[in-house]
């Protein structure tokens with residue numbers, strides 16, 4: 001059977017005149033007949049037309065009920081049609097839709113578009129009706145109200161396939177298109193903020209526009225490939241997680257010295273998967289109940305981040321006692337670096353009225369309790385400089401499924417940064433740089449800083465020579481430090497030797513050490 005749009009001219013003419021006569025008679029009846037009769041006729045006229053009109057129509061309105069919220073179904077249909085029917089529709093409109101990152105094309109009003117679903121043809125039309133404005137009883141003026149709705153028309157013999165399968169397909173695909181095109185957000189729970197009762201969410205947000213990608217990250221290529229594959233596999237595993245009965249989420253623990261790219265990697269993850277980020281400031285959370293509320297408000301396709309987890313929560317009961325001892329540990333860890341001193345982190349002050357009552361068990365519940373399954377498709381990422389300080393329960397597999405160590409910059413990492421910063425892939429100085437990087441410890445943050453032009457006239461050659469100089473300095477500093485340490489041991493040993501020699505014996509170990517110290521001093525002087 002032909003659709004209404006494709007009937008022959010003659011059929012249209014016959015139908016048109018019948019309809020006109022019918023409308024005329026109907027107008028007279030409406031005016032003169034009593035309400036009961038009119039109501040009866042209205043009910044049965046639909047049935048009568050149903051006998052000779054073999055099409056079914058479904059309307060999807062933009063606003064329903066109180067007009068406060070746009071209908072989800074309408075938005076999904078709009079997104080679906082914008083990508084699927086833009087080829088068949090001839091009049092389209094382009095708009096910058098709220099929360100969308102680019103121009104969105106959609107069918108213009110009264111435009112018809114066809115779609116094909118498993119060999120079944122359907123027709124979509126966007127209609128607009130205007131209800132006239134006027135004055136209310138209080139004489140306040142209210143404007144004309146435009147109501148838009150999509151009308152879907154299909155033959156009645158396809159009722160089941162269209163009302164169930166096709167509509168589901170349209171809504172699901174439309175939702176996915178909306179997620180893909182949306183403006184991504186960076187959410188945070190502001191510390192100490194008193195949430196007004198009318199405010200519906202505990203998160204505040206800005207548009208997320210971090211430029212980091214895995215391509216621009218200085219990371220061992222094998223490791224990079226492994227992490228990307230892990231993330232992409234996760235994002236495509238909805239059915240797998242459902243089959244094994246596990247909530248669709250995955251925990252990542254990123255650890256390493258400051259400036260090795262933990263925060264940068266989170267931004268790269270979000271950009272790879274087009275996820276939002278919820279940056280959770282744990283010390284600003286009053287208690288476990290508030291933590292759960294925050295969790296419930298997060299949406300799917302997002303990364304929940306807790307940075308410096310060791311500084312955020314008294315996981316071992318030792319947080320306040322830490323300090324100097326850990327600083328010492330960290331200095332040991334990053335002694336090869338330069339700018340690390342400013343980046344050493346103190347345990348964070350609790351900001352919620354000075355008494356955050358979030359406990360370890362509250363946090364464990366947050367990660368994998370019953371509530372954690374709400375929303376689905378989420379990554380939970382913890383970062384820390386002190387992985388060994390964390391409670392094993394917190395980071396066991398299943399909670400933090402993947403542990404990623406980020407460390408000092410390798411030569412491969414340097415090459416990525418040289419390509420990003422200087423647009424150089426190969427240079428005669430690279431061999432020397434490779435040798436120097438083999439014996440020094442420099443974080444990617446320091447490498448990046450040293451590759452930056454220091455004046456407007458610095459060309460890539462100059463930046464590379466600055467970098468080599470910085471590597472030499474780090475090497476010299478490390479050698480000096482080693483020398484100081486050995487000298488210290490040596491002095492104490494010398495005292496022992498003096499006693500032993502007085503007693504008539506020699507000490508081979510100390511003699512060996514002396515040679516080593518002499519070599520180190522020579523190396524340190526050479527590098528100065």
Ligand SMILES: Nc1ncnc2c1ncn2[C@@H]1O[C@H](COP(=O)(O)OP(=O)(O)OP(=O)(O)O)[C@@H](O)[C@H]1O
Nearest residue numbers: 217218257258259260261262263264343444445448
């Ligand atoms: N692996 C990397 N690749 C590219 N750039 C990096 C990398 N690591 C660090 N950087 C650069 O150094 C800066 C600091 O890095 P980032 O903030 O990610 O370090 P971090 O590991 O999170 O440090 P912290 O432990 O102090 O939070 C970044 O802005 C980035 O420019």
Ligand SMILES: [Mg+2]
Nearest residue numbers: 262263307383
């Ligand atoms: Mg960081």
